[in-house]
Amino acid sequence: MSFKVVNFNVRNKNESSTQIQILKALFSCGREKEDFLTSIKKYIYICSEQYLKTHAQEQWPQPIIFYQPYEVEQILLPDNANCLAVQAYLKMCGLEFQIEPRSNAEYMSPSGRVPFIQCGAFLVAEFDPIVAFISSKGTSLSEQLSQTDKADMRAYMSLVNNVLVNIEQYICWVDQTTLNSATKPRHGSVYPWPLNHVINWQKQNQVTKRLKVLGWYNKTLDEIYKEAENCCTALAERLEGKSFFSGEEPTELDALVYGHVHAITSTHFLPSTRGIINIVRSFPQLLEHARLINNRYFNCNPNLIIEDLDILKCMSDDSIWNSSRSLESLPSLTEDSF
Amino acid sequence: MGTVYAKEFSKPRDFGTPSSDNTSQNRSNYPRDYEHSAYFNKEQEALSRKPTAPETKTINLQEVKARVDKIHVDGLIRTKDDIIKAQVSELFKAQDFQDVLARALKVRERLESLGCFKNIGVYIDTSNGPDATPEGVEVTFTVRELKRIMGGINTMVGNNEGALIIGARAPNIFGRGERLQFEYSYGNKKSTNVNISAVKPFVNGSLHKVLTTSVFSTVSDLPWSGYKQSENGFLLDMAISPGATGTLKHNFQYEANYREVTAGKQVSFxxxxxxxxxxxxxxxxxxxxxxxxxxxxxxxxxxxxITTEVAGLGGNIGFVKNEFLMQNNWTPHEYFTFQLGMQAGMLRGISNDMQISIVDNFFLGGPLNLRGFDMRGCGPRHDGNSIGGDVYWALALHLYTPLPFRPGRNSFGDLFRLHGFINGGNLSNFTFKFDNDFKENLKIFSENVRCAAGGGIAMKLGNVARVELNLIMPLYFIRSDLLQQFQFGIGLEYL
Structure with a gap:
């Protein structure tokens, strides 16, 4: 807390009233040999209150630019999920941002993963660091939660990151039908021949290596479905009866779950991966949750997900994933809304 | 026309005998002084400088008729006869003795350029035997073939970086000058370079052609621009020159190169x-x-x-790059040599679909480039990183003198020169805004021109590289430039 006070001093030099109070407290504690913290405790509350007030209203000094791969031709399921999650989080925080698609976003990113945001001189990549960065600027959605709730939220977030992300990676890079008919053409689409094969091969090696280390590589598709079902069950149970995971206001967990659920349900994959979509769809709580976030923050068609279901039903089982189809559903989410 | 004998190395003939042995024969056809020239190796420098300069008696070598009866090549083991024949046959066309000498020298250079031999010796003797003509001479080349596989570890300097090189090569694999080379180098700035190349010379014909195929993989760090660059590629090169030692040379190259740029932590966007x-x-x-x-x-x-490069036959990089380099040397006095160096280059994109990477841009500055500026120290910059430009020029005027009082004359001291110089240049971006109005683009010669003058000592290393230690005073520069007043540079190319 004392750190925040110092911070405040530096930031708002023109607003001297609280500063003077703190200085008084400092002087008095020196004189009366009281404990420093106890003497200024009463002022700290005022300070942090004012700090939050001024900073929440304050326009962010630099615009946020959001970098991601091309949504239409290039992006893959795991990246799409992460991009949607970060977009949802930024929207929940009420921050304006500008989407900048780049074919080499993955290589530009300081951590090698997408998405990343540029805010002034700062470049922050991936969901967790972005959340931390934004909260360091004074905007946080989980501030009011109790310690146990925070710990719970962290646990569920790591569940999503460890299970859903791996499932998505598995589907994209290990499942042969998806790999050959969707992942490779999409991932290599921005590079000329023969470079696309080199890049796909590199990425495939990288992902399979990671999945092998985590013990996911040797799983069968059925085991993957089982994992997905367990994860979704846990999330749905947590959500039971509430509109958001921690009550009436969204937190970062909501953004993350929204990103994954929406990415999975709104892409049309091959029959072999239809299973995963159907599993997610079998949890109405999650769909409702995603729909709510969609409505509230992305201002788009409330029936989108249900429409998607219809489209999916219309598609014959052996139809190959048609990227032009998926384009319609994905950009409609994002382009119309900003 | 005579015949070529590709002699076995074991032929009992002693070429190591001192020239006094030859003088004793003392044929009337030949001037005494030039009997020594039978040992051609030692005399060749003197000959090339003063072709006809006997002190006592002037003999015009052109008047001494000579006919080459036989050519011997000693020491061939696996080299095929046909390529040797193609190299030496022009010696038969010699009409007089001077011609013989000149052509023998040329043939020696051509044999050297095959890259199959070390220590090529030339011996000229009168011809004897039943087929000998009155004016006949026999020319003998003694060669020693290189071993099948050679290797070495050495150090090299280039691009302002020292490197350790591990190399191996297999010369003359199939007997016609083909060779395979492997090179691995590790630099002190964490750069690595692997190069495997196969070289095939085509020597039968008036044009000297060398086909080189190489595969390379390079990693280099460029902290001035804040990125690391790795290149993996393939290069096909056809070098054509009229005559093996001609001054004119054409290289036709095809390069396929997969590059990857990785940015550091704190890098301009x-x-x-x-x-x-x-x-x-x-x-x-x-x-x-x-x-x-x-x-x-x-x-x-x-x-x-003059270098012209067109990229964009496949791949996602497309540009046309023209570069021009000129160097003129002029020595008005033994102690003063003027050198004028000039470089210019231009880079243009060819279509909107194809990009130009930062790797392809021009950069200016460095201890052997535009002296007085740090490596890549002038030209467009962004957040402290040099981002390069697409048009540049640079000009340097040097005045070289030998070391004062000439210590180590004709030996160690000749490796050093003192030099004073003034160099200047500019690097910027080409604008297409003003079609056909080049005034805007000509501003590169008038606005923001960088200039620096200084002096120092230069040294040559192994006749390929150059080391310079200079003290420089920058004269014209702009605020963003990185200046250096003391510079130590090492490299192969210099301005």
Whole structure:
């Protein structure tokens, strides 16, 4: 807390009233040999209150630019999920941002993963660091939660990151039908021949290596479905009866779950991966949750997900994933809304 | 016409005998002084400098008729006869003794350029035996073939970086000058370079052609621009020159190169944008005319090199790059050599679909480039990183003198020169805004011109590289430039 006070001093030099109070407290504690913290405790509350007030209203000094791969031709399921999650989080925080698609976003990113945001001189990549960065600027959605709730939220977030992300990676890079008919053409689409094969091969090696280390590589598709079902069950149970995971206001967990659920349900994959979509769809709580976030923050068609279901039903089982189809559903989410 | 004998090395003939043995024969056809020239190796320098300069008695060698009866080549083991024949046959056309000498020298150079031999000796003797003609001579080349596999560990300097090189090569694999080379180098700035190349010379014909195929993999760090660059590629090069030792040379190259740019932690966003893989597929033509008498410290002659590169035959990189390099040397006095060096280049994109990477841009500055500026120290910058430009020029005027009081004359001291210089240049971006109005683009010669003057000591290393230690005073510069007043530079190319 004392750190925040110092911070405040530096930031708002023109607003001297609280500063003077703190200085008084400092002087008095020196004189009366009281404990420093106890003497200024009463002022700290005022300070942090004012700090939050001024900073929440304050326009962010630099615009946020959001970098991601091309949504239409290039992006893959795991990246799409992460991009949607970060977009949802930024929207929940009420921050304006500008989407900048780049074919080499993955290589530009300081951590090698997408998405990343540029805010002034700062470049922050991936969901967790972005959340931390934004909260360091004074905007946080989980501030009011109790310690146990925070710990719970962290646990569920790591569940999503460890299970859903791996499932998505598995589907994209290990499942042969998806790999050959969707992942490779999409991932290599921005590079000329023969470079696309080199890049796909590199990425495939990288992902399979990671999945092998985590013990996911040797799983069968059925085991993957089982994992997905367990994860979704846990999330749905947590959500039971509430509109958001921690009550009436969204937190970062909501953004993350929204990103994954929406990415999975709104892409049309091959029959072999239809299973995963159907599993997610079998949890109405999650769909409702995603729909709510969609409505509230992305201002788009409330029936989108249900429409998607219809489209999916219309598609014959052996139809190959048609990227032009998926384009319609994905950009409609994002382009119309900003 | 005579015949060529490709003799076995075991032929009992003693070439190591001192020349006094030859003088004793003392044929009336030949002047006494030039009996020594039978040992051609030692005399050749003197001969080339003063072709006819006997002190006591002037004999015009052109009047001494000579006919080459036989040519012997000693020491061939696995080299095929046909390529040797093609090299030496022009010696039969010699009409007089001077011609014999000149052609023998040329043939020796051609044999050397095959890259199959070390220690090529030339011996000229009168011909004897039943087929000998009255004016006949026999020319003998003694060669020693290189071993099948050679290797070595050495150090090299280039691009302002020292490197350890581990190399192996297999010369003359199939007996016609083919060779396979492997080279691995590790630099002190964490750069690595692997190069495997196969070389095939085509020597039967008036044009000297060398086909080189190489595969390379390079990693280099460029902290001035804040990125690391790795290149994996393939290069096909056809070098054509009229005659093996001609001054004119054409190189036709095809390069396919997979590059990857990785940005460091604190890097300008303009550099970060360039990250990622790219594929360059380019044709290049290099035409060079080199009439200098040396590479590092030439005293007379000039060098002109014109490079044209077109990228965009496949791949996602597309540009046209033209570069021009010129060097003129002039020695008005034994102690003063003037050298004027000039470089210019221009880079243009060819279509909107194809990108130009930061890797392809021009950069200016460095201890052997535009002296007085740090490596890549002038030109467009963004957040402290040099991002390069697409048009540049640079000019340098040097005045070289030998070391004062000439210590180590004709030996160690000749490796050093003192030099004073003034160099200048500019690097910027070409604008297409004003079509056909080049005034805007000509501003590169009038606005923000960088200039620096200084002096120092230069040294040549192994006749390929150059070391310079200079003290420089920058005269014209702009605020963003990085200046250096003391510079130590090491490299192969210099301005």
């Amino acid at each position: 303009r550099v970060r944008e360039q990250c990622g893989p790219s594929l360059k597929s380019a044709l290049r033509h290099i035409c060079s005319i080199d009439k200098r008498d040396g590479i590092i410290f030439p005293t007379v002659g000039s060098l002109v090199r």
